[in-house]
Amino acid sequence: MDDLITYSQQQPDVLVEIRDMYFSRGGRPIFDGINMDISRGQVTAIMGPSGTGKTTLLKLIGGQLKPDAGTIKVDGEDVHKLSHKALYELRQRMMGMLFQSGALLTDLNVYDNVAFPLREHTPLSESMVHHLVLLKLQAVGLRGARDLMPAELSGGMARRVALARAIALDPQMIMYDEPFTGQDPISMGVLVSLIRNLNTALGLSSIVVSHDVPETCSISDYVYSAGKVVEHGTPTQLSASESPWVKQFMGGLADGPVPFHFKGAAIMDDLLQGGVK
Amino acid sequence: MLSHFLQKLGHRSLSIFARLGRASQFLWATLLAMPSVLLRPNLLIKQMYSTGVQTLVIILVAGVFVGMVLALQAYIVLVDFGAEESISLMVSLSILRELGPVFTGLLFAGRAGSALTAEIGLMKSTEQLSGMEMMAVDPMKYIIAPRFLAGIISVPMLAMIFMAVAVLGGFFVATDMLGQYEGVFWSQLHVKVDFYNDVVNGIIKSAVFGFVVVWIAVFEGYDCVPTSEGLGQATTRSVVYGSLAVLGLDFVLTAVMYAV
Numbered sequence: 001m002d003d004l005i006t007y008s009q010q011q012p013d014v015l016v017e018i019r020d021m022y023f024s025r026g027g028r029p030i031f032d033g034i035n036m037d038i039s040r041g042q043v044t045a046i047m048g049p050s051g052t053g054k055t056t057l058l059k060l061i062g063g064q065l066k067p068d069a070g071t072i073k074v075d076g077e078d079v080h081k082l083s084h085k086a087l088y089e090l091r092q093r094m095m096g097m098l099f100q101s102g103a104l105l106t107d108l109n110v111y112d113n114v115a116f117p118l119r120e121h122t123p124l125s126e127s128m129v130h131h132l133v134l135l136k137l138q139a140v141g142l143r144g145a146r147d148l149m150p151a152e153l154s155g156g157m158a159r160r161v162a163l164a165r166a167i168a169l170d171p172q173m174i175m176y177d178e179p180f181t182g183q184d185p186i187s188m189g190v191l192v193s194l195i196r197n198l199n200t201a202l203g204l205s206s207i208v209v210s211h212d213v214p215e216t217c218s219i220s221d222y223v224y225s226a227g228k229v230v231e232h233g234t235p236t237q238l239s240a241s242e243s244p245w246v247k248q249f250m251g252g253l254a255d256g257p258v259p260f261h262f263k264g265a266a267i268m269d270d271l272l273q274g275g276v277k
Numbered sequence: 278m279l280s281h282f283l284q285k286l287g288h289r290s291l292s293i294f295a296r297l298g299r300a301s302q303f304l305w306a307t308l309l310a311m312p313s314v315l316l317r318p319n320l321l322i323k324q325m326y327s328t329g330v331q332t333l334v335i336i337l338v339a340g341v342f343v344g345m346v347l348a349l350q351a352y353i354v355l356v357d358f359g360a361e362e363s364i365s366l367m368v369s370l371s372i373l374r375e376l377g378p379v380f381t382g383l384l385f386a387g388r389a390g391s392a393l394t395a396e397i398g399l400m401k402s403t404e405q406l407s408g409m410e411m412m413a414v415d416p417m418k419y420i421i422a423p424r425f426l427a428g429i430i431s432v433p434m435l436a437m438i439f440m441a442v443a444v445l446g447g448f449f450v451a452t453d454m455l456g457q458y459e460g461v462f463w464s465q466l467h468v469k470v471d472f473y474n475d476v477v478n479g480i481i482k483s484a485v486f487g488f489v490v491v492w493i494a495v496f497e498g499y500d501c502v503p504t505s506e507g508l509g510q511a512t513t514r515s516v517v518y519g520s521l522a523v524l525g526l527d528f529v530l531t532a533v534m535y536a537v
């Protein structure tokens with residue numbers, strides 16, 4: 001807690017500020033008073049095992065879910081105190097989000113998907129939209145795929161199209177939800193370099209939620225780990241961490257503080273029951 | 278045992294009321310989003326095509342056959358009393374007052390309602406709705422409201438087409454098959470069928486059915502559990518609840534319009 005405060009004082013340019021945030025779902029606490037600072041201009045990774053609420057955290061930052069207690073500020077504005085209209089304005093101005101599935105609109109082709117936010121939010125002429133769409137598609141290397149329908153794209157291509165759509169309105173921040181999951185090595189490499197390069201080239205701030213340790217560490221400036229923010233630091237600091245939780249996760253060890261066996265009765269008792277209830 | 282039963286009963290009622298509450302909130306949000314549909318008429322037209330025009334074939338076919346069957350049955354009953362010239366009256370009154378709106382409502386729930394639920398539910402489970410929200414495009418305005426409005430406009434139109442086609446079906450059976458004079462058929466209809474009492478009331482009924490069926494269909498999709506199982510259940514519920522609502526409301530409306 002103390003070191004977090006000093007950290008945010010050292011880095012005055014905090015884009016997302018989470019303070020004492022509690023969130024539970026179905027009676028199970030997911031976040032238990034976490035604090036987090038996400039700096040402008042950096043790639044910040046949030047890593048942790050599945051089911052620790054990483055995607056939930058992105059939805060909380062994006063205002064799609066409401067915390068039980070605590071505040072989340074994006075660019076100085078408390079996301080959950082905004083009116084419906086102000087929240088949509090904040091999203092339009094600040095946020096892009098890349099969903100795990102891509103979340104492309106299935107009834108529109110690639111071109112129209114990328115053009116969608118431009119047509120909805122800007123008064124630009126069709127020829128201007130055309131230029132912008134082609135430039136965004138060029139940035140992700142899919143200008144030639146503009147006439148394909150989402151169903152015709154591979155998983156990696158769909159995510160790249162979704163990325164082009166996410167940067168269409170030039171947001172200040174992009175949230176990536178598990179961008180590497182289920183990708184072959186080539187698409188994974190493409191996405192890794194895209195996230196890093198776009199962040200630098202467009203002066204973005206990126207939040208990457210992932211459990212792919214080496215890929216994520218290779219591109220991030222700062223890393224938070226696990227559900228309750230067990231530890232944070234630069235990738236090198238985290239790899240050198242003494243915490244058994246972090247060690248198990250970063251090293252991919254099968255057993256440790258996160259047990260291999262799901263919680264249950266002792267095996268002897270279970271077997272001796274002999275299937276009789 | 279008893280306390281367990283009471284507990285379950287209470288739990289179940291609570292969840293039903295919670296759902297009703299969500300459905301009402303959803304309806305309110307949809308109505309608030311309606312005006313924005315007028316700014317994007319192309320969305321509405323597209324939805325009217327997929328909900329209305331694509332339901333037309335089943336409405337036409339069902340209408341013709343219902344009218345023909347009614348005329349045959351009417352003849353079989355009425356001929357014993359020497360009243361077979363009243364075929365047109367029996368056909369047109371049952372079609373206009375009851376069968377037109379009810380059949381249209383049921384067929385719409387089965388053909389378009391299920392498709393609406395499945396489409397919206399799939400959009401939810403593939404994160405398209407969340408994706409839109411994060412792009413600062415309100416799915417209520419872009420997805421829900423156009424579909425809702427398209428359904429509300431389409432159903433009365435479909436019902437009118439059903440009624441017209443069914444009466445024509447009855448006409449062909451009465452004249453070509455049973456040898457009735459055309460003039461007898463039309464003059465009975467002309468004299469005994471009242472425009473406001475029969476035709477307009479039928480259209481009002483169909484408008485109410487359309488509203489309820491589309492509301493149920495769209496809500497079930499939006500509220501579904503985003504898994505393949507949840508989506509299947511939501512589609513089933515959409516058709517079952519939609520059909521039951523049509524039948525139940527038909528009784529209420531008939532009571533209000535004709536009996537009170």
